[in-house]
Amino acid sequence: MERNEWLSMSEKVLSDVKEWRKAHPKATFVEIEDEVHRRMVQLEAQLLQDAALESSSREWGRDRSEPAPTCPTCHVSLQARGKRSRTLQGNGGESVTLTRTYGTCPKCGESFFPPR
Numbered sequence: 001m002e003r004n005e006w007l008s009m010s011e012k013v014l015s016d017v018k019e020w021r022k023a024h025p026k027a028t029f030v031e032i033e034d035e036v037h038r039r040m041v042q043l044e045a046q047l048l049q050d051a052a053l054e055s056s057s058r059e060w061g062r063d064r065s066e067p068a069p070t071c072p073t074c075h076v077s078l079q080a081r082g083k084r085s086r087t088l089q090g091n092g093g094e095s096v097t098l099t100r101t102y103g104t105c106p107k108c109g110e111s112f113f114p115p116r
């Protein structure tokens, strides 16, 4: 996600909380905390997804400058076999979908979803 998208997303959280506070002038501290947390979780999920994709979505099968991962058994480069999505569960219960290139080992035929 672009920096300016981040800024507008953060600003939205801020203005949403302010709006909510106006609509709930008698909210308790715990209620306010819940409301803020609920919104921060979404921001956190987005940040988590962005940060995780940064290192994993590089297309090692296509981009020559990006070395292919190797089979841990045979120590040969994997062959790219397209992309697969995996949904992970974050700490706050939010889900994050990562799309990564997976590959097969030309020697033993094992399929990998590179862990990095």
Ligand SMILES: [Zn+2]
Pocket (backbone or CB within 6 Å): 071, 072, 073, 074, 075, 105, 106, 107, 108, 109, 110
């Ligand atoms: Zn192998």
